[in-house]
Structure formats: C-alpha cells, structure tokens
C-alpha cells in the first residue's frame with residue numbers, strides 16, 4: 001500500500017491553495033470524500049521511507065491503523081517489521097483546516113494598494129456612483145443596446161478607470177453611491193415601493209455580490225490615485241435595503257484599513273464640509289432639486305455658516321440638470337447604465353456618463369470631469 005493516485009491528486013490541488021469545497025466541486029465528489037482522501041494522504045506523509053517499504057510488504061494501510069507491530073515473513077526467511085502509531089494532534093489540525101475552509105470566502109481580503117507618490121493636500125475629489133442599476137437586463141433588439149451583469153461590470157469599471165486616471169491627484173477623495181446601485185432589492189425583481197416589474201439579470205445574491213465587487217474595484221483604483229478614500233452608499237428607490245447591505249459589506253471589508261473610511265450611516269442625506277466647501281447629496285426620488293438648498297441650511301447650520309461654496313448632487317432622473325438656488329448649485333447627473341425596455345419604450349433618450357468633481361478647500365476652484373460612454 002502507498003499513496004493512491006486519487007489521494008495524490010487531492011493533495012496536489014490542496015497544496016495549490018484550493019479549498020476542500022472547491023476540490024470537491026472540481027472533481028465531482030463529495031466533500032467527505034475529499035476530506036477522507038486528504039486524511040489518508042497526510043498520514044503517508046509522516047511515514048519514513050523504511051516504514052513505508054515495510055508497510056507495503058506487510059499490506060498495512062496507515063490510515064486504518066492507530067498503532068501496533070506488523071511483521072512479514074519473506075520466502076528467503078528474512079523478516080520485516082514496523083511499529084506504527086498515528087500522529088497526535090491530527091484531530092486539532094483537521095479542525096483548524098475545517099475552520100479555515102469555512103471562513104475562506106468571508107475573510108477581509110482587501111489588497112493593500114501602494115500610496116500615490118504625490119497628492120495635492122488642498123483639494124478633494126468626489127466620484128459619484130450614479131444609478132448603476134447593477135442587475136438590469138436589456139435586449140438590443142428592443143432597446144438599442146444589450147445590457148447584463150457582465151456588460152455592466154466591464155463598461156462601468158472601464159469608465160471609472162479612465163475617469164480616475166484623469167482626475168487631479170487630490171489627497172482626499174470621496175466615493176459616493178448616489179442611490180440605485182442595484183436595479184432590484186430582493187428575490188422578486190420589482191421596485192421596492194411601487195412594485196413595478198423589472199427586467200433582471202441573475203439571481204439576487206449574484207447581483208448583490210457583483211455590485212459590492214464593483215464598488216470594491218472602484219475603491220481600489222481610487223487608492224492608487226488618492227491618499228485617503230471616504231465611502232458612503234446612499235439608498236435609492238430601487239435598493240432601499242440592499243444599499244444597507246452594500247454599506248455593511250464595505251465597512252467590514254475595509255475594517256482596519258488605514259486609508260479607507262466607510263461611513264455606514266443609514267440617513268438619506270450625505271453632508272460633508274471640506275474647508276469652505278460644503279457638499280451634500282441625496283438620491284433625488286423624494287425632495288425636489290429646488291428644495292435641497294434649504295434642507296442643507298437646516299440640517300447643517302454651522303457648516304453652512306463656515307462655507308462659501310456649496311454644491312448638492314442627485315441622480316434618479318438619469319439625465320443632466322443643473323440649477324442654482326439660494327447660492328447652492330444643485331446638479332442632477334447622468335448614469336452609465338443602458339436603458340431597459342420600459343424606459344426605452346417611453347420617450348427617455350438621455351446619454352450615459354460618469355463624473356468626478358474636484359474642489360479646493362478655500363472654495364476658489366471647482367473642476368468637473370465628465371466621461372461619456
């Protein structure tokens with residue numbers, strides 16, 4: 001007896017870093033079978049070549065024996081003998097491995113990014129993730145353009161990469177989910193309040209996971225351009241509940257990260273003062289654009305007093321509008337998402353963009369970048 005081919009194969013896959021669950025999936029065998037093969041294979045590892053040879057002639061299988069002598073009488077009169085004792089601590093090792101396997105999918109796996117060499121510490125850049133609607137499905141013959149999960153990931157992340165590379169290297173940046181990051185909010189593909197049916201690509205957990213991965217990819221790209229990243233995910237009318245889950249996932253993922261702060265406030269408004277610049281945002285499905293300056297003044301009276309340049313940002317309408325009211329510029333931004341059939345059949349024909357805004361702390365400068373898809 002020696003290491004069987006099947007045991008060797010499992011051992012090889014395991015040492016290549018695969019989890020036991022993945023090995024079972026790849027080989028089409030049960031998790032228990034993988035565990036058993038590994039256990040047997042590992043027992044052979046601790047056997048010396050002499051013992052292995054003795055066991056082979058004695059027909060002894062290490063995995064079935066706890067301890068004992070085996071003696072084999074050869075035809076020429078010679079004898080081979082071996083004393084076998086199972087290694088102690090094996091149970092504990094198996095337990096630790098089982099724990100590692102179980103947790104492997106949930107570990108905070110952020111990859112530390114190299115800090116940018118030179119950043120401008122007197123400016124702040126804002127990236128708004130406007131109505132990404134991850135999970136939306138569109139068929140080109142109906143709507144003019146195909147759209148699904150894979151296309152969303154590809155198109156949006158490529159646009160964000162180009163945008164981040166072109167944005168001034170401010171020391172601080174904010175990644176702001178402006179609402180409707182997800183197209184639908186649960187196993188039923190409907191809007192959460194009006195219960196309108198939506199064209200959805202994929203199961204809800206897959207959509208939620210993809211949306212989180214896309215925001216993580218965006219944050220990681222921003223970390224190569226900016227020294228610190230503040231993240232805030234606002235809820236919209238399509239993702240009331242999922243926005244909370246995304247915020248929570250991000251705050252756990254970046255827990256302990258020196259350069260990323262996740263603000264997981266459940267408030268529908270975001271406020272932030274950078275020197276004399278006061279910024280605010282909300283999805284835009286509830287308050288009208290014209291009402292937002294007064295909400296800002298009411299909610300942030302001291303920040304209002306300390307600021308000289310004030311901006312508010314919304315999404316929801318999927319087209320660009322800009323108004324100024326009471327000295328506050330309120331901008332509604334376009335989205336990078338394609339139209340679904342419902343919107344295509346109506347008169348909606350807005351273009352698709354991603355944006356960044358950069359502010360100087362004394363309020364003297366505001367630079368806006370817009371990349372069109």
Ligand SMILES: [Mn+2]
Pocket residue numbers: 131179180236237238283285315316317
């Ligand atoms: Mn909306």
